[in-house]
Amino acid sequence: MTSPQDAATGVNTAAESLAACTEAGRLKRAVKLVDQVNFLVADSELIIAAVANYNVVIDVATRRIQHGCRDFQGQAPSRHLCKHVAATVLALDEQQSLSIAAELADGAAAPEVGIVVPWRFEVITRFTPGR
Numbered sequence: 001m002t003s004p005q006d007a008a009t010g011v012n013t014a015a016e017s018l019a020a021c022t023e024a025g026r027l028k029r030a031v032k033l034v035d036q037v038n039f040l041v042a043d044s045e046l047i048i049a050a051v052a053n054y055n056v057v058i059d060v061a062t063r064r065i066q067h068g069c070r071d072f073q074g075q076a077p078s079r080h081l082c083k084h085v086a087a088t089v090l091a092l093d094e095q096q097s098l099s100i101a102a103e104l105a106d107g108a109a110a111p112e113v114g115i116v117v118p119w120r121f122e123v124i125t126r127f128t129p130g131r
């Protein structure tokens with residue numbers, strides 16, 4: 001067992017990294033949603049999850065996040081996460097959670113320069129209504 005106090009080693013936890021790309025209230029709500037994340041696919045290249053009534057796709061191979069809630073639509077241009085995406089990242093196994101959270105934090109801190117790997121945020125909807 002590890003205690004939270006042991007975390008003061010300079011190594012960021014996934015939640016600490018995510019704090020750089022979402023705000024505290026959203027992160028708190030995301031932590032509560034972790035239990036409701038159901039993975040349909042969860043491998044090293046592709047993650048597809050159902051969170052509450054939404055789908056979250058994290059395409060690790062091409063560094064894309066696809067999701068469709070209203071909050072995500074507003075946050076995507078600034079590469080900030082809604083609670084569903086944050087919860088999905090937090091629910092992954094520790095290694096993958098840490099690496100994705102760290103990359104997202106880098107992208108949010110420096111959206112134009114210095115990004116190790118630029119993640120793209122794509123807004124998707126369940127279906128497209130006809131025009």
Ligand SMILES: [Zn+2]
Nearest residue numbers: 069072082084
């Ligand atoms: Zn969302």
